[in-house]
Amino acid sequence: MNALSITFTLNGASVRVEIDPADRLLDTLRYRLGLTGTKEGCGEGECGACTVYLDGLPVNSCLIPTYQVRDRRVETIESLDPGALEPFERCGATQCGACTPGVVMTAWWVHQHSEFLQTHTIRELMAGNLCRCTGYDGIVDAVADSLGKR
Amino acid sequence: MRRREALAKLTGREQYVDDLPLDGFLWGMTVRSPAPRGRVTAVRFAKDVDWSQFVIVDHRDIPGANVVALIEEDQPVLAAGYVRHVHEPVLLVAHPSREAVRRAVRAIDIVVAPEPPALDFRLAPTPEQIQYGPDNVLKQLKIEKGDVERALAHAPVIVSGTYETGAQEHVYLETQGMIAHLDGDVLVVKGSMQCPYYVVKALQHALARDEAHVRVIQTPTGGGFGGKEEFPSHIALHAALLALKSGRAVKLIYDRGEDMAATTKRHPALVRHRTGLARDGRLLAQDIEVVIDGGAYVTLSPVVLSRAIIHAAGPYACDHVRIHGRAMFTNAVPFGAFRGFGAPQTQFAGERHMDVIARTLAVDPVELRRVNLLRDGQTTATGQVIRDGTDRLAVMDRALALSHYHEKRDEHPAFNATNDVRRRGMGLAMFYHGAGFTGGGEVALKSRVRVAGRADGGVEVLSANIEMGQGTLTVFTELAAARLGLDPDDVTIAQADTSRVPNSGPTVASRTTMIVGSLVERAADDLRRRVGLDSTARGPTVKQAIARWHREHPGKELFGEASYEKPPGIEWDDKSYRGDAYGAFAWATYVAEVEVDLRTCATRVIDFTAVQEVGKVLNPTLARGQVQGGVVQGIGWALMEECKWREGAMANNQLTNYLIPTSDDVPAIRVDFLENPYPHGAGGAKGLGELPIDGPAPAIVNAVAAATGADPRVIPLTTERLMELMESVEFGVRSAE
Numbered sequence: 001m002n003a004l005s006i007t008f009t010l011n012g013a014s015v016r017v018e019i020d021p022a023d024r025l026l027d028t029l030r031y032r033l034g035l036t037g038t039k040e041g042c043g044e045g046e047c048g049a050c051t052v053y054l055d056g057l058p059v060n061s062c063l064i065p066t067y068q069v070r071d072r073r074v075e076t077i078e079s080l081d082p083g084a085l086e087p088f089e090r091c092g093a094t095q096c097g098a099c100t101p102g103v104v105m106t107a108w109w110v111h112q113h114s115e116f117l118q119t120h121t122i123r124e125l126m127a128g129n130l131c132r133c134t135g136y137d138g139i140v141d142a143v144a145d146s147l148g149k150r
Numbered sequence: 151m152r153r154r155e156a157l158a159k160l161t162g163r164e165q166y167v168d169d170l171p172l173d174g175f176l177w178g179m180t181v182r183s184p185a186p187r188g189r190v191t192a193v194r195f196a197k198d199v200d201w202s203q204f205v206i207v208d209h210r211d212i213p214g215a216n217v218v219a220l221i222e223e224d225q226p227v228l229a230a231g232y233v234r235h236v237h238e239p240v241l242l243v244a245h246p247s248r249e250a251v252r253r254a255v256r257a258i259d260i261v262v263a264p265e266p267p268a269l270d271f272r273l274a275p276t277p278e279q280i281q282y283g284p285d286n287v288l289k290q291l292k293i294e295k296g297d298v299e300r301a302l303a304h305a306p307v308i309v310s311g312t313y314e315t316g317a318q319e320h321v322y323l324e325t326q327g328m329i330a331h332l333d334g335d336v337l338v339v340k341g342s343m344q345c346p347y348y349v350v351k352a353l354q355h356a357l358a359r360d361e362a363h364v365r366v367i368q369t370p371t372g373g374g375f376g377g378k379e380e381f382p383s384h385i386a387l388h389a390a391l392l393a394l395k396s397g398r399a400v401k402l403i404y405d406r407g408e409d410m411a412a413t414t415k416r417h418p419a420l421v422r423h424r425t426g427l428a429r430d431g432r433l434l435a436q437d438i439e440v441v442i443d444g445g446a447y448v449t450l451s452p453v454v455l456s457r458a459i460i461h462a463a464g465p466y467a468c469d470h471v472r473i474h475g476r477a478m479f480t481n482a483v484p485f486g487a488f489r490g491f492g493a494p495q496t497q498f499a500g501e502r503h504m505d506v507i508a509r510t511l512a513v514d515p516v517e518l519r520r521v522n523l524l525r526d527g528q529t530t531a532t533g534q535v536i537r538d539g540t541d542r543l544a545v546m547d548r549a550l551a552l553s554h555y556h557e558k559r560d561e562h563p564a565f566n567a568t569n570d571v572r573r574r575g576m577g578l579a580m581f582y583h584g585a586g587f588t589g590g591g592e593v594a595l596k597s598r599v600r601v602a603g604r605a606d607g608g609v610e611v612l613s614a615n616i617e618m619g620q621g622t623l624t625v626f627t628e629l630a631a632a633r634l635g636l637d638p639d640d641v642t643i644a645q646a647d648t649s650r651v652p653n654s655g656p657t658v659a660s661r662t663t664m665i666v667g668s669l670v671e672r673a674a675d676d677l678r679r680r681v682g683l684d685s686t687a688r689g690p691t692v693k694q695a696i697a698r699w700h701r702e703h704p705g706k707e708l709f710g711e712a713s714y715e716k717p718p719g720i721e722w723d724d725k726s727y728r729g730d731a732y733g734a735f736a737w738a739t740y741v742a743e744v745e746v747d748l749r750t751c752a753t754r755v756i757d758f759t760a761v762q763e764v765g766k767v768l769n770p771t772l773a774r775g776q777v778q779g780g781v782v783q784g785i786g787w788a789l790m791e792e793c794k795w796r797e798g799a800m801a802n803n804q805l806t807n808y809l810i811p812t813s814d815d816v817p818a819i820r821v822d823f824l825e826n827p828y829p830h831g832a833g834g835a836k837g838l839g840e841l842p843i844d845g846p847a848p849a850i851v852n853a854v855a856a857a858t859g860a861d862p863r864v865i866p867l868t869t870e871r872l873m874e875l876m877e878s879v880e881f882g883v884r885s886a887e
Binding site: 036 | 178371373619623779805816
């Protein structure tokens with residue numbers, strides 16, 4: 001195991017970490033940097049619970065080697081403004097909460113890129129985030145609500 | 151009121167077991183059997199690993215009985231020289247590095263001398279496959295009402311059918327996990343679970359510790375659906391054994407692959423119906439045989455079987471009913487609790503069978519249900535008189551109206567006739583779900599709840615019932631606040647820590663709101679009495695009295711308490727399986743509209759309506775969310791969630807090839823409630839959590855039958871299964887209705 005030292009921008013601040021080349025970004029965030037808001041659901045890029053932004057794009061952090069984010073920009077759930085989440089609270093977008101940070105990250109990205117709603121439905125755009133509790137209505141309603149579409 | 155912990159969950163601040171800060175701990179892992187049955191002849195440790203760096207536990211390290219205490223004492227904590235299913239735990243390994251422990255598990259070879267496994271619960275076992283009793287029957291139960299043989303002999307029409315349902319994986323988004331450590335001489339285990347006192351019982355039994363030396367703490371639980379009812383006891387024991395041997399804190403978290411492969415699933419079932427009918431469709435006799443796959447140990451299968459057979463005849467009046475149920479031993483990974491607990495399996499069969507009857511007799515499926523639906527004063531299969539005043543026909547009529555059932559059913563033939571590749575159909579299911587433990591179960595549990603008065607005049611609710619997404623924290627807050635006239639901010643809910651909270655029973659069986667919630671109300675009443683107030687005192691008066699009590703009794707604890715009392719008039723005889731199986735039933739009719747693509751045989755649910763009567767709805771957002779989530783889980787079970795088996799173990803134990811519905815696979819779920827307050831439930835509520843998974847599968851499969859003319863009897867009705875059926879249906883056949 002060769003430790004590598006890399007730097008990247010995390011939630012607006014520069015961080016330096018010693019990593020193994022095989023480390024996943026998800027584990028670096030959770031176990032090295034203490035940002036446990038990002039959850040592991042499946043570890044193979046199916047469920048979206050570990051969604052973070054890499055250079056502004058939502059990605060599954062379980063599929064990203066930490067080495068790949070050197071000198072790049074990563075944002076996690078901890079960077080979002082809780083004040084923007086009121087529709088999610090009101091519409092019942094969270095139940096058990098294990099998928100929720102990933103759902104919120106994708107939903108917020110959709111909110112910031114609402115031009116995609118001209119070509120895609122909310123249900124299509126949210127299909128990369130599995131939820132086992134809500135049946136999705138609470139989530140879809142919250143996204144629509146936050147976009148003023150309800 | 152909004153969900154109490156919503157903001158913590160939305161911001162990622164909620165800490166689940168794997169999020170808790172922990173220093174100097176070991177990662178634990180489980181080494182499992184590679185074979186379904188046989189004697190363990192050797193355990194080989196690879197030579198290129200320095201095993202002195204690892205903590206290793208086997209069955210000889212268990213201080214008490216090598217048994218996971220539940221109903222029967224047949225399931226070992228760790229296999230002692232003999233394995234009965236693939237993935238059965240044999241060894242435990244721990245190390246500070248998670249990667250090192252993963253490599254170590256791969257470097258241990260469990261050698262098994264194979265013996266013939268029983269792998270198909272539907273087949274009678276061969277003599278060499280017998281491993282439980284004389285016939286591999288784990289449990290047998292019978293319900294008898296009237297004289298079925300005589301009624302069948304005189305029935306003008308008999309319709310028979312056989313139906314099968316597959317296993318289902320829970321896929322709670324948070325996988326299972328536990329942390330164990332020693333605090334002085336007290337063993338502390340915390341983690342994701344539904345039933346803290348089940349875990350206490352299991353730890354006491356296998357680790358030979360008294361209750362004072364075991365403390366179990368539930369951490370925020372990322373979904374359960376029954377999957378965290380009995381199984382967490384295993385992980386708790388494993389983590390505890392490693393912690394006791396190493397003297398260190400041990401964290402044991404399953405990854406998704408291990409979780410799907412090694413933990414419980416919904417019992418597969420086979421149900422046969424033989425139904426005697428009048429020509430107009432009135433039920434004269436129901437003869438029903440239910441067989442479920444229990445897997446390799448008894449676990450909860452007898453109780454699942456019980457709920458399965460009690461619900462098997464459906465919400466219909468019939469004077470002559472015989473239901474015979476068996477749970478079979480097989481060398482499969484044991485099946486376990488899953489939302490609905492046997493009732494979805496038998497109600498799929500029953501409601502699909504109703505449509506088969508309707509087609510056979512050429513009667514309208516709606517009218518068939520209408521003439522047979524239980525009226526007040528009539529009895530269920532166990533002889534329970536239904537007299538709750540619920541207008542069950544109104545539930546059905548509301549569902550038909552909201553779904554535009556009749557209009558769409560009239561329009562579909564034209565759509566189907568003009569469309570080359572798409573077929574649409576409507577289907578419905580009428581069903582019920584008994585809330586709380588069956589029969590005398592609640593009496594045996596003797597659940598207790600406390601509501602403590604805090605020095606600041608606020609109150610704290612102490613129970614062992616947990617939040618796993620279904621809303622316990624919010625509903626208990628609302629109930630306590632409403633009872634005492636307090637602001638919800640004056641109410642806190644204690645963490646389910648067995649060193650503090652009384653045993654209010656498990657968080658299962660749709661019992662938390664209805665039964666434990668009413669204990670919260672009564673414990674609040676008791677608290678008010680103890681501070682010298684009568685039952686009319688509310689709000690500031692209560693708050694001031696509690697604060698005053700504390701000033702007058704410095705350093706003392708103040709709490710009100712309530713324990714379960716059977717509502718009057720409920721009688722159950724477990725020997726004859728006669729009587730009042732449940733204090734209350736919730737009633738529902740669900741309607742599905744599907745579209746089938748004849749090229750791919752893919753079925754899409756394009757519209758879904760769920761109408762139910764669940765007593766008083768306490769929190770509309772939470773209640774709607776329970777229904778929508780249950781329906782979508784039911785859509786998955788009906789159409790896509792298929793466990794592929796290899797020697798009794800799940801071969802597709804990944805979310806890549808075990809598919810659950812995404813937001814784009816399902817329509818918006820239309821939900822409506824009729825409310826008929828239940829006098830013995832908290833705030834008038836009945837149980838709700840499980841009901842919604844009983845109805846989707848039969849409604850959807852009935853709709854596919856209506857759309858295609860096919861006659862599906864097995865779920866999941868995957869594209870492959872429907873394609874095979876369609877090969878026997880002439881293409882171009884229009885809707886059968």
